[in-house]
Amino acid sequence: MKEVTYRDALREALVEEMQRDESVFILGEDVGRYWEGAFKVTKGLAEIFGEERVRDTPISESAIIGAAVGAAITGMRPIAEIMFGDLTTLAMDQIVNQAAKIHYMFGGQASVPLVIRTPFGGGVNIAAHHSQSLEAWFMHAPGLLVVAPSTPYDAKGLLKTAIRDDNPVFFCEHKLLYPIKGAIPEETYTVPLGSARVVREGADITIIATMLMVHEAVNAADALEKEGVSAEVLDPRTLIPLDTDAIVTSVKKTGRAVVVCEGCKTAGVGAEIVAVIAEEAIDYLDAPLTRVATPDTPIPFSPPLEKEVLPNRDTIIKAVRTIT
Amino acid sequence: MKEVTYRDALREALVEEMQRDESVFILGEDVGRYWEGAFKVTKGLAEIFGEERVRDTPISESAIIGAAVGAAITGMRPIAEIMFGDLTTLAMDQIVNQAAKIHYMFGGQASVPLVIRTPFGGGVNIAAHHSQSLEAWFMHAPGLLVVAPSTPYDAKGLLKTAIRDDNPVFFCEHKLLYPIKGAIPEETYTVPLGSARVVREGADITIIATMLMVHEAVNAADALEKEGVSAEVLDPRTLIPLDTDAIVTSVKKTGRAVVVCEGCKTAGVGAEIVAVIAEEAIDYLDAPLTRVATPDTPIPFSPPLEKEVLPNRDTIIKAVRTIT
Amino acid sequence: MGNPHLDPDRLLELHEKMLIIRVFEERVFEIYGQNLVPGTIHLYAGEEAVAVGVCSHLHDDDYLVSTHRGHGHCIAKGARLDRTMAEILGKKDGYCKGKGGSMHIADFSKGMLGATAVVGAGIPIATGAGLSIKLRGTKQVAACFFGDGASNQGTFHEGINLAAIWRLPVLFICENNLYAMGTRQSQAMIVADIAERAHAYGIPGVSVNGNDVLEVYRVTEEAVARAREGGGPTLIECKTYRRMGHSRMDPAHYRPKDEVDEWFRNDPIRRSEKELLRRGISSAELANIKARVSKAVDDATEFALNSPFPNVKEAYEGVYARKERE
Amino acid sequence: MGNPHLDPDRLLELHEKMLIIRVFEERVFEIYGQNLVPGTIHLYAGEEAVAVGVCSHLHDDDYLVSTHRGHGHCIAKGARLDRTMAEILGKKDGYCKGKGGSMHIADFSKGMLGATAVVGAGIPIATGAGLSIKLRGTKQVAACFFGDGASNQGTFHEGINLAAIWRLPVLFICENNLYAMGTRQSQAMIVADIAERAHAYGIPGVSVNGNDVLEVYRVTEEAVARAREGGGPTLIECKTYRRMGHSRMDPAHYRPKDEVDEWFRNDPIRRSEKELLRRGISSAELANIKARVSKAVDDATEFALNSPFPNVKEAYEGVYARKERE
Numbered sequence A, B: 001m002k003e004v005t006y007r008d009a010l011r012e013a014l015v016e017e018m019q020r021d022e023s024v025f026i027l028g029e030d031v032g033r034y035w036e037g038a039f040k041v042t043k044g045l046a047e048i049f050g051e052e053r054v055r056d057t058p059i060s061e062s063a064i065i066g067a068a069v070g071a072a073i074t075g076m077r078p079i080a081e082i083m084f085g086d087l088t089t090l091a092m093d094q095i096v097n098q099a100a101k102i103h104y105m106f107g108g109q110a111s112v113p114l115v116i117r118t119p120f121g122g123g124v125n126i127a128a129h130h131s132q133s134l135e136a137w138f139m140h141a142p143g144l145l146v147v148a149p150s151t152p153y154d155a156k157g158l159l160k161t162a163i164r165d166d167n168p169v170f171f172c173e174h175k176l177l178y179p180i181k182g183a184i185p186e187e188t189y190t191v192p193l194g195s196a197r198v199v200r201e202g203a204d205i206t207i208i209a210t211m212l213m214v215h216e217a218v219n220a221a222d223a224l225e226k227e228g229v230s231a232e233v234l235d236p237r238t239l240i241p242l243d244t245d246a247i248v249t250s251v252k253k254t255g256r257a258v259v260v261c262e263g264c265k266t267a268g269v270g271a272e273i274v275a276v277i278a279e280e281a282i283d284y285l286d287a288p289l290t291r292v293a294t295p296d297t298p299i300p301f302s303p304p305l306e307k308e309v310l311p312n313r314d315t316i317i318k319a320v321r322t323i324t
Numbered sequence C, D: 001m002g003n004p005h006l007d008p009d010r011l012l013e014l015h016e017k018m019l020i021i022r023v024f025e026e027r028v029f030e031i032y033g034q035n036l037v038p039g040t041i042h043l044y045a046g047e048e049a050v051a052v053g054v055c056s057h058l059h060d061d062d063y064l065v066s067t068h069r070g071h072g073h074c075i076a077k078g079a080r081l082d083r084t085m086a087e088i089l090g091k092k093d094g095y096c097k098g099k100g101g102s103m104h105i106a107d108f109s110k111g112m113l114g115a116t117a118v119v120g121a122g123i124p125i126a127t128g129a130g131l132s133i134k135l136r137g138t139k140q141v142a143a144c145f146f147g148d149g150a151s152n153q154g155t156f157h158e159g160i161n162l163a164a165i166w167r168l169p170v171l172f173i174c175e176n177n178l179y180a181m182g183t184r185q186s187q188a189m190i191v192a193d194i195a196e197r198a199h200a201y202g203i204p205g206v207s208v209n210g211n212d213v214l215e216v217y218r219v220t221e222e223a224v225a226r227a228r229e230g231g232g233p234t235l236i237e238c239k240t241y242r243r244m245g246h247s248r249m250d251p252a253h254y255r256p257k258d259e260v261d262e263w264f265r266n267d268p269i270r271r272s273e274k275e276l277l278r279r280g281i282s283s284a285e286l287a288n289i290k291a292r293v294s295k296a297v298d299d300a301t302e303f304a305l306n307s308p309f310p311n312v313k314e315a316y317e318g319v320y321a322r323k324e325r326e
C-alpha cells in the first residue's frame, strides 16, 4: 500500500488507462501542458501522452461534451473534464439528451463510452457559480451512470472502472477532497460500480453519506460514539447504480437513518435515498428519516455565511440527536 | 363559470396580464403571428399586442432566457416560452445559475420577475427528445419557483400569479393537458402559489399526483372506490413552494401514500414528496410509501413501448393494491 | 447547371437516388394521412439534391450526422428503405427497433450516426466524429447536416470553431430552406448567406443552389478532398426549399405564393430530369426509373407495415450497454 | 495616440480613473497575500484603458454587464471603492452584503447589473437589458464586457445575433487579453481579430489597441452614438494584457517573456502619463493625482477591513424576493 492524494489517485487512473488503451484520450479546458487542469488532476499528462491525447479546448462546454459523444460513438473512449460542476449547466443537452439516450434511442446500435469528470462542492469561498453539488440532476437522467468517490482508493478504482465501462459515466469529484490522502495498493485494481462501502460499523443508526460528507459523517460518528451512540456510516460510492440493498440492509439493522449529501436539500440526492428506504424498509424504522443537506439557498461568498450553510460534522450530530 | 381548455385558460392569463401591465411581454420561438406557439398557447397575441410584445426569436434557447433575465432585472416582466421542456437543457445555466441566483447573489439589489413556460410530458409519440418531464431538476435550484397546474382553473390562476410574482417562475405545462376542458369563473381570479388542492376526499390512502397524473389518479380513485378503497387525491399544484402541510395532513389522516409523477422515477419529484412524508409523518404510516413514475428509461418512440412506460390509471391502481 | 463533364451515368444515379427519396417521402405523407405513422414527421421532399449531392462523395465508412428532417440523409447514405420505413412506423424491424422513430433514425452499419431532434445538437457530435477520425488516423470524413435555424444555436458556433482549430475532416452542410418552422431566415439573422459565418472560424464557406444536384456535387467534391487531405472543415450552405410544411400538420401559410411557385419551378428533380433529357436520356428510361423506384418504395412500405410492433418488454431493455470490457 | 483633440482635462480624468483601478487592484493583490481576501481573485490591472475608455461615455442609468474580472468595470462605472472592496472581502457593507464576492459584484444604483462568473453568460443578459431599453423607449445603452475566451461560448453567438436582429443598443466589448487562463487565443480560434466575428451577425466590428485609452474612447463614442440613435449593436475588440496571472495563484509562466515585456512597455497608464506630460501636464500634478488616488484606496481598504462580516442568519435570507405585486 502507499499513501496518495485523491488528486493523484485520479491521475494514476488516467495514466494507467491511457497506457492500457490507445483509444482513451482527454479533452477539456486547460487540461494540457500550460495549466494541467484547474485542480491539477491532469498534471504531467500532456507530457507523457502528447497534446493529441490530452487536448486543451476553447471555453465551449457544450462542444466539449458533444465532441466527446461523437468520438465515443466512433470508436474512441474520451474523458471530458468540465472545469467546475456548475458549468455542466452549459452542456446539459449533450449530457442528458445525447450521451445518455443514444444507446437506447438508436436501439443499441451504438454505445457511448464516455467519462465526464467534474468537481462539485463548496468550502473554498468561490460563491454561487462555482460551489454547487448537482449530482441529483444526473441521477434523474436514465442512461447515465453516476459515480461519486470519497477516498483516494475509490477515486482511482472507480475512475478506472468508469473508463472501461461502455456507458456514459458522470464522474463527480469534490474540490476539498483533492488534497486528502489515503492508502491505495501498489498494484493496479478496480472498484466495481454499484457497490456501497461500510465505512464504519455501528448498531444504533445508519448515516448514509456521499463524497466529502463521508468524512464529516465519520467524524460525527466518532463523536457520537463517546455519547454512547453507535453509528454505522455507509458510502454508496456510486449513485447510479445505487446499492439499495446495502442501504436497506443497514437501515433494517439499525432502525434509523440520516442521509447526508452536500447538495441543496430539496429534490437532492438525499431525497432519493430516503425514498428508497421509505419504500423498502419502513417497517424497520424506529424514527423519522432525516436529511442533512445544504439548505435551499445559493452558496454565499462570505466565509461565515458559506460555513453556515454547508453541512458538516456538527449538523450531522445534531440531526442524529433529534432521532436517537 | 365557463368551460375552457387548459390552452385557452393559459392564453386568457397572458392576455389579462399583458393588458394589466405594460411591462409584461412574451418571447420565444415561433410564438408570433406565423405560428402562434407550437401548442398555440399564444394564438392571436401578436395581433392584439403587436410584434414588439410578442417576439419571435431565433432558435437560441440560451439567449431567450438570458435576454429575459436581462430584461427582468431592468424593469420588464418577460414571459419566455421554451418550445419543449426537453430543450430547457440548452438554457440551464441561464435558468439555474443566472435567473435563480441573481436576487440572492447580488444581496437583494435586483429581482428577476420572469416566467419560463414550457410543456413537458409524453404520450404523443415524439420520442426521447420531446417527451421528458424534468420538473425535479428545477426543484433542486434554489431561487426558482416551480408551478405545475393540472386543470384549466389552476393553469389560468397560477399563471397570473406567476406573472405578478417578483421571482423567476418555472411554469410547467403538459402537452396532453392543453386540450382538456374545465370550468373557470367569468370574472378574473388568481390562485396562490404554495397551496395544494384536495381533488377528491378519501379515508384509506392518499394519492399525491401532479399535472397529467392528477387525472389518472382521479380515474384510479374512482375505480378503487368500487373495490371499497377510499382514496384521497391531492394535487400540490406548485412544486416550489411545496405545500408540505397539506401533504402531511392528508397522509396522517389516511396512513398510506402513493406519489404519482410522470418524470422518471429516480431522483424525481416523487422522491422529494416521499422524503417529506418520511421525515414528517412516519409514525402515522401503516404501509410503505410508494412511487409511481416512468421507469428509468428514455421515452421510446414506438406507441406500444411508450404506452408501456408512462404511468397511468392502471399502474396507480396496481401500486395502491400493493399497500392496501 | 454546373459540371457539364459529369458522366451521364453518374447523373442518372444521382437522379434515381433523389427520386427514391421523393417517392419515399410522398409515401410517408400518404400513409401518415391514413393514420399509420405515429407522432410527427418532417419531410425531406424538395431538398433531395442536398443529401444526394453530398452523400455521393461519401463511402460507407464515412460518417453522417442527421436532423429531425433526416429521412433523405438516411437514404442517401445507403440505409435500406424497408428498415427506414419500419423505424418511422415504430416497428420491430426498424433500424432502432422502433425506439427512435422518424426523428432518431440511425444506421451505424452505413456510418449514419443518427439523427438528433434537438436542433443544432448534431454539430459538435460531428466534430467529435471528425476528431475520432483524426485520432485514429484514417482518411474518413464526417458530414453534418443542419438547418438555417440551427445556425443560430450556440452549438453551431462552438462545434464549428472546435473543428476549425483542430482542422478536422468535417463537412458542415447547412440546408437553408429559408424557414425554421414559421420563422423566415431574415427574421432570425441579418446575413443573407449563412456561409459567411465561416469567416468567424477561419474556414472556407460556400453558398450554392441546393436544388442543383450537380452544384452540390461539385462543391462537396472539393470540400471532401480538402478534408481527406487534412485541410480541415468547410461550411457549405445549400439554399433549398421544402415541398411541404415544416411538419405534417403545417399548411405553411407563412410562405408567400410567389416564393413557393418559384422554388417549385426550381425543383431539384425536375431540374435533373430536364438535364438528363438534354443529355439524351430517353423519356422511356426515365419512366423505367420511376417504375423501379415506385416498386422499391412499395416493397419497403409493405415490409414496414407488416413488421410487428416491438414486444413491450423491450421498453425496459437497452438503457445501458451491457458489455463491460474486462 | 488617437484623438489629439481631446480636452486635456478629460484625459486627466480618464488617467485618474485608470490609476484608481490600478492602485485598487494592487491593494487587493497585497492584502490577498496577507490572507485577508477569501476565495480567488481575477485582477483587472493592465486592462484599465478598456473599462475607463468605454465607461466614460456611459451615464449612471446606462447599463453594464461584467465578468469574473470585474473590479475595473465597477469602478469605471462609478461604484464606490469602499463598498466594492468590502464586497471583495465578503463584508456586510459590500454591495451584495458579502453574498457575491469578487466574481459577483453589482451596483444597480449605477446601472452596474452585476458580474457573472460563468464565462460568456453575461452576453445574452446584456442583450436583454438592451431589449428592455428598446421596449421602454429610453435612450439608454448597455455595455457588455467579456474576454477572448468567452467569444468561443455559444452565448456569444446567440446573444449577439439576437441583439443584431433586434437592433438593440448594446456595446459588446471583447477584452482580448490574449489568454483564457493558460490557453492562448490562437489555440482557441483561427481568426486573429475577434472583431471579425461581427460580420456573422451583420453588425459593425472594430478592433483597437485596448491599452490606448484614447482609442477606446474614440471608438466607443461612435458606437454609443449609433446605439442611442437606434443603429444597433457594435462589437468592439480591445487588445490588452493582464499585468498579473489569470487568478491570484497563477504565475503565468505560459506567457513568453518577450511578449510580457512588450505589453508592459505598452502599459495603459504609462501611456496616458506620457501623453499627459507631452500635453504639458506637470509631473507635480501627476504626483498629486497619485497621492489622492492612494489615499482614496487607503480609505476604502480601511473601511472594508473594518466592516463586519454579515450575521450568519443572512445566509438563509433573500433567496426569494418577498415583495409580491397585488
Ligand SMILES: Cc1ncc(C[n+]2csc(CCOP(=O)(O)OP(=O)(O)O)c2C)c(N)n1
Pocket: B029, B059, B061, B083, B087, B090, C042, C068, C069, C117, C118, C119, C120, C146, C147, C148, C149, C150, C151, C175, C177, C179, C180, C181, C246
Ligand atoms: C434546440 C431546439 N429548439 C427548438 C426545437 C423545435 N423545432 C424543431 S424543428 C425546428 C425548426 C428547425 O429549423 P431549421 O434548423 O431551419 O431546420 P428545418 O426544419 O427548416 O429543416 C424547431 C424550432 C428543437 N427541436 N430543438
Ligand SMILES: Cc1ncc(C[n+]2csc(CCOP(=O)(O)OP(=O)(O)O)c2C)c(N)n1
Pocket: A029, A059, A061, A083, A087, A090, D042, D068, D069, D117, D118, D119, D120, D146, D147, D148, D149, D150, D151, D175, D177, D179, D180, D181, D246
Ligand atoms: C463557462 C465557463 N467555463 C469555464 C470557466 C472557468 N474559467 C474562469 S475564467 C476562465 C478564462 C476566461 O477567459 P477570458 O474569457 O479570455 O477572460 P479573462 O480571464 O482572460 O479576462 C475560465 C476558463 C468559467 N468560469 N465559466
Ligand SMILES: [Mg+2]
Pocket: C147, C148, C149, C175, C176, C177, C178, C179, C180, C181
Ligand atoms: Mg430551415
Ligand SMILES: [Mg+2]
Pocket: D147, D148, D149, D175, D176, D177, D178, D179, D180, D181
Ligand atoms: Mg482572456
